[in-house]
Amino acid sequence: MIKLKLWNKLRHRWWGQPLVWSLVFIPLAGWLSPHIMLPEGKVYLVYLPLAVCISLLMVYDWMAIPGIVVAIMIRYSVRLGPEIGIIMTLLYLFCLGVCWLGYRCQTQRDWCARINVLGFTPPRLIWLLAFPPLLFILSLQLMIGMGLLPDEMGMVFGRANLMHTLVNFHALLIAGLSSTPLFYFVLRVLNNPRFLRTLRCRFRLEVAPGVKTGETLLWLLLLTGMVFALCYPTGVGQKEFWIDYSLTLLLPLMLYGAVRFGYHLNCIAWSVALLALFFNYRSYVRVDGRLHDLAVVSSMMLVFTLSVFLLSAINSRQLALFAKMKRASLQDPMVGLPNLRALKRDLALAPRSTLCFLRIAELDLLSRHYGMQLRIRFKQHLASTLRKGLAADEDVYQLPGYDLVLRLNGYDDEAKVAEVHATLENFRLVWNGLPIHPPLGVSYCGIAGEVEHLHLLLGELSSLADLSLTSGEPESIRNDRQDVQNAVKHKVRLLHRVQRALDGDGFILMAQPIHGVRGDSYHEILLRLPDDKGGALSPNEFLPVVHEFGLAYQLDLWVLNNTLKFMDRHRDTLPSARFAVNISPPTLCRPTLSRDVRQALQQYAIEPYQLILEITESHLMQDIHYAATTLRELRELGCRIAIDDFGTGYASYNRLRMLEVDTLKIDGSFVRNMLNDPVDHQIIASICKVALMKRLHIVAEYVESEEQQMALRALGVDYMQGYHIGQPVPLTSLAAGTQAEA
Template identity: 45%
Template sequence: MFRQFRRRWWGVPLWLALVLMPLSGMLSVKLPLPDGPVYLLFLPVTLTVALLMVFDWAALPGITLAIFWHYLTIFSPGQALICCTLFICGISSCWLGYRIWAGRQWGATPGTQGLGVMRLLWIGLLLPTLLVFLLQTMVTLKIVPASLSIFNRNPLTLRTLINYQAILISCIAILPLYYVAIRCFRHGRYFSRQVNLLRQQIAENVSQVEIRIWLVWLTMLVIVLMVLHSREQNQAISDFALLLLLPTMLWAAARFGYLLSALAWSLVLILLYQFRTQPELSLHLAVNTTSLLIWSLILYFIGINGVRQRRLIKKSREAALVDPVVDLPNLRALQAMLAQQASSTLCFLRIPDLDRLSRTWGLDLRIEYKRRLAAHLQPLLQPKEEIYHLPGFALALRLDKATHEKRIEQISAHSDRYSLRWQGLPLQPDIGISYCHVVPPVNNLPRLLGQLSEMAEVSLHSHQPESLQQDNMHAQRQAKEKLAQLDEVQQALDNERFVMLAQRIEGLRGDDYHELLLRLVDAQGEQLTPAHFLPIVQEFGLTWEMDRWVLQHALSFIDRCRVRLPAMRFAINIHAASLYRPYFVSDLEQLLKQYQVEPWQLILEISEAAGNMNFSAGYRTINRLRRLGCRIAIDNFGTGYASYLQLKTLQADMLKIDGSFIQNMLHSPLDYQIIESICRVARLKRMQIVAGCVESDAVAAALRGLGIDYLQGFAISEPQPLTSLAER
């Protein structure tokens, strides 16, 4: 029942209009002039608009009764009825137009973004204009006597202009105060919401001292103006002091936002006009009223635009703290949060396989995996804890330090159980986890994350979370050694510290060729085998740089020695990851044209691991290489779990049997049978067979008996520097 009383027309809207309409009439400022009285503020119009903005059409009956009673105290019943009818018609037509345009936002708080201009048009301009036109028409047509009205028979007078400006100021400047007061009366919680909104609109760099200084200055200025307005002999001083109101209110509009400045300006106008009692010249009063009207519009737009600008800046700052693609907080957000917390546990998740997977499936896989992994771990987090997106293939978690011990283990176990199903294939790459405790200020967060990344790499091998603390010196030492190896590989690539050896592979039909073997010369001048540096190359994504270096130097050697070594063929090992590069074939074709080398002079050996994952991109690259004219050899065949399945689907020219079978073939009947079965399957595929690790003449004779096409090993030839081929 009480809820209906607050909403129905016969409840709060009716009685509020009947009570507040006489009060608004008393607060309206009416000033006598030589040619007749004028209004400086006409608040009944403001009250009607505020009631409509709060109660909508339910306020119209109460407004009608209140307006009719107001005019009944001035005119005869017939005249009061006519005036009330015209007043309600003007109000209703403008409100109807505004309601149709505003839609559901008709009752939004004054100053709401997106409604400002049209609300000023319908309520601040059209409504006062229509009301003045209708009321002036009644006086001009002698429907009501001019002696009882504020309008003259002649509409083209300063008196009409002043009254028109009074209604304009009332609808523009005083409306926010009425609206907020009525809304707070209707909803008790609205006051607290308005206080919060007021705080949000204040600029971030505004201090309490600045607000107090402004309030004290405004209070003193208003008191001085009220005293001056009450004395006739101080009119010039009063006008000068009135000019000080503009910078004071501009200060509030620019710094404190629209709501505070609008409410303060409404109270200032009501107080100042209440003490303006001396008669003035009509022209002087019209100029002053025009100034106040213009000031009201200026304060409105400056306050609205200031709030809008601060909101845009705030949104841009918030957007800068969130990655727009992964939709997770980024590194800047992590740094800001670490600075706010007294202590935190920083957890680092490293997923290096995402780099390889994204080269095959595209960046969409990396984005979706990180997004879903974050959603998978989100239930384990407490309030104010967050998952942060880091560039590349890593995530970071900020945890409360007090409860990190058990929860790190929970996060590790939870992440190990996570898998992503992508295009029908379940993907579950290994995740390395490291963590450390931090206390603000964290001065060099990127460097700390780099150290955590090193520890997470150690975690990939230890299969447990690693702590970046002083008691974990062994793991830190391993990470530093790995970085040192990476630096050494990079220096070798930049400074030409790699050397290539050539090992002859004997063809049973006389078509010998050489395999190029890579060695790294360290600082001591020793040559390191690929087993020492290839894991680092593969782990840190330097496979293409390495393959390009080998291809470029091999083709350059063929170009230089084409006269001494015509029809020279080289076998070059290519990493599986290079096959998934979109421009691998085109880059190779460009190198062949640059050094004028025929494609058949290259035999590209690809490890069987390249086919362990059925990626169509790798198969397409192999087919393009074969169409280009290069020969493809499957290296280390027999070591994988799906060798024959890959042999069935992968198209290649040569098959190189893994050396572990060759070394024991004379002593292990099983190895001998495996080699024999591989040879039968390879012949069905019309592939040539290469046997590696041939270290004795007996093994070589047995392989020749099986029909092997090519033999490689120390029994055939030892590796020698590539340059020695040209010298010989």
């Protein structure tokens, strides 16, 4: 172990691993370089020493230079003498120094990026592939031409040696393109043996989807067989066949490997195959015209190598991008948890599961007070806490909004759900020093295999989670909860009916008379929704759905516009008719309400005094400032404002002091029993006294008898509304009745 640690420390010393591997690999590369001895000089088929030097620089950076200098000096001094050794060392040092300096200046800190990263392909092709052989050949020719070096490589100026120079240049390019990555991988493994595991992991990541081990082995077997067939000694006639036809079959085989197996495997396999082919060039190259055939073969191999490596790198990058996009599509970018798509995939993979829905109540309110970051952190910490008690293949999933979903192993596992519920009860998020624990609702159900309508199932679980907030216990989808499921389905059907009515003017407008004690009168507009049986649904049945799904403003404007349209159409038969239209609290808090009302009045040429807007206060009126501002603008416009159902809920005396209105409508619950209950009688009397002091008109609802009417009149009520006064009738019948009387 001590020796291993010492060896690892030598990676960062120029006299350590860089020097050792330079002394080992540079002589080895010279010995492995296939070449031909001709009368004119030596011709290399693949020149490996320069490729090894570049690989050493890619692993050890500038620390490799001393080792390269020592290795080159020893290699050439032993063979050709110290003077030649010094000149060759300076030649190598010049070529490598210029090219590596240019590469480092262009790539900066990213010089050591992975060898197959396409973003660094241009600088590597220029500085590490094209320039080193070019500088090396030109410098070598210059030295030989000046008589400083012997013509060992046959690289002197002149037309007779042009083919020798071309083949040698191809040898340098092929070695730089194919053997540099091979030596780089070997050095990385020797530098750190754990890189072998990294290399194997890259093999798996770069393999195309659906590739089996048998396919990889078959491809390697075909490549080995084809290389063996090319290297096997044959007759002269067969050599023409191999060089003209069979050699080109390597390209489609390698292109197939580039598409299916990625960069690293193709790089290693093709580099080894090239060395084997050039070592046995005599088996597929004719003896006569050998240099010409070698030039053709080397140029062909150079093009093959460049095509295969580029396609491999591009395909590996595409696979990596596809895998990254696939991972991103299965994860929520804000919270960092698996999303609904990942849940659907995992449900399909698991034979039996328990789906657990978590409703985090009041998280919206907390987010408004503490910021959106609280919502994100709360979900992240809650998921992290829950995962501690989950199995490896179980997980927590993000849902849009303020909910989470758990997938547990086993079908309808109540014990696991109970553990989850206990974890939720003990969970606290400390935010700015304060422990935060909003109410959490839990619902669950068993699932066998893939769910076709997962969104509908999550909708049912959401309703059960709301019920769990009340019961304090996890709720399950079972037969005894069929009423909840039916309620959800009924709500969805009702929502569709409301939406169709809004789109197609399907609502029915009713008008109920309100008579004044002084002889004047007006009508309140009531809304009905037709059902499938020929009847009509009352507002109490469909308005909760309207408010829940945010359709209140759209519905209120529909009622307002259609009422004004009726008044415009029948202004001759109903001159100066007044109508009261109900406005919901969310609509009243809209800053644009007064502008929309003004535009509607101008569009239909209706006087503002003919429009009375009835508002119902509730907890939905979130901002009393906006409401007061809107009411003031509407009154300045000329409209009358009435508070509906005064005396109940949030319609209190305190709000009466804050809001500027014209009329109070006493809730019918007080009027109904006022003759028998003295408390109700006194409540109505107190409301009338306050209204008189503020000079407000008073309307009493649910007047159903003559006795009630007389008692209310005695208390100072100005207007009466109820079945005793008149029942609601279709709005269109008002115009028809007027025409009939005429």
